[in-house]
Amino acid sequence: MKFAVIVFPGSNCDVDMFHAVKDELGEEVEYVWHDEKSLEGFDGVLLPGGFSYGDYLRSGAIARFSNVMPEVIRLAKEGKPVLGVCNGFQILLEAGLLPGAMRRNDSLKFICKPINLKVANNETIFTSGYEKDEVISIPVAHGEGNYYCDEATLQQLKDNNQIVFHYATENPNGSLEDIAGITNERGNVLGMMPHPERAVDSLLGSADGLKMFQSIVKQWREKHVVTS
Numbered sequence: 001m002k003f004a005v006i007v008f009p010g011s012n013c014d015v016d017m018f019h020a021v022k023d024e025l026g027e028e029v030e031y032v033w034h035d036e037k038s039l040e041g042f043d044g045v046l047l048p049g050g051f052s053y054g055d056y057l058r059s060g061a062i063a064r065f066s067n068v069m070p071e072v073i074r075l076a077k078e079g080k081p082v083l084g085v086c087n088g089f090q091i092l093l094e095a096g097l098l099p100g101a102m103r104r105n106d107s108l109k110f111i112c113k114p115i116n117l118k119v120a121n122n123e124t125i126f127t128s129g130y131e132k133d134e135v136i137s138i139p140v141a142h143g144e145g146n147y148y149c150d151e152a153t154l155q156q157l158k159d160n161n162q163i164v165f166h167y168a169t170e171n172p173n174g175s176l177e178d179i180a181g182i183t184n185e186r187g188n189v190l191g192m193m194p195h196p197e198r199a200v201d202s203l204l205g206s207a208d209g210l211k212m213f214q215s216i217v218k219q220w221r222e223k224h225v226v227t228s
Helices: 014-025 069-077 087-094 151-159 210-224
Strands: 002-007 028-033 044-047 082-085 101-103 111-119 135-142 146-148 163-167 179-183 189-192
Touching: 002 014, 014 028, 014 210, 044 069, 044 087, 069 082, 082 087, 087 101, 087 189, 111 179, 146 179, 163 189
Parallel strands: 002 028, 002 044, 044 082, 082 189
Antiparallel strands: 101 146, 111 135, 111 163, 163 179, 179 189
């Protein structure tokens, strides 16, 4: 499986994402600069964290108009897995690939620490390697991770089982109903504030994030296996 790590001006978690896929997962991965206009040949897209375009206007608001984004949207519509982490999640919201919006953390401070998450939906491309309601440790690092949506959108997220992760023991940012990660209706686009790419080896404090990348590859192989 071949992954694209999209790099925007101000991305700073792209190397972490690359390492998670190449060194821990053992799959093929390439950096793709935001000005590229084609994602041909890639099987999955990873939008890393950071401060794209300095987070001017709103986080992800300028990156949403980068040349590569129509291709990200195309692959998402084709059903390929698209994972946006932290700033990547914010970009997916700005691009309309996921519903809702991000606000400043309740504390109005940047937060960086390990957080416990509860797996609310383990039937997605990204979470099949987890148990339902499993509690995992994944670090957060953001200043604008307070997820918000209106009541109708929240009900839709619940009805379609699109809420994938909840903050389990502490809500670090004031996010609505402790939401830490959501998918689109089809289930192939995931946005989450915590950083699974920073939790792929016990030396980092947790390897709980590796299961997410393993889940993606497992589902892809099951779909593309060729039988003779």
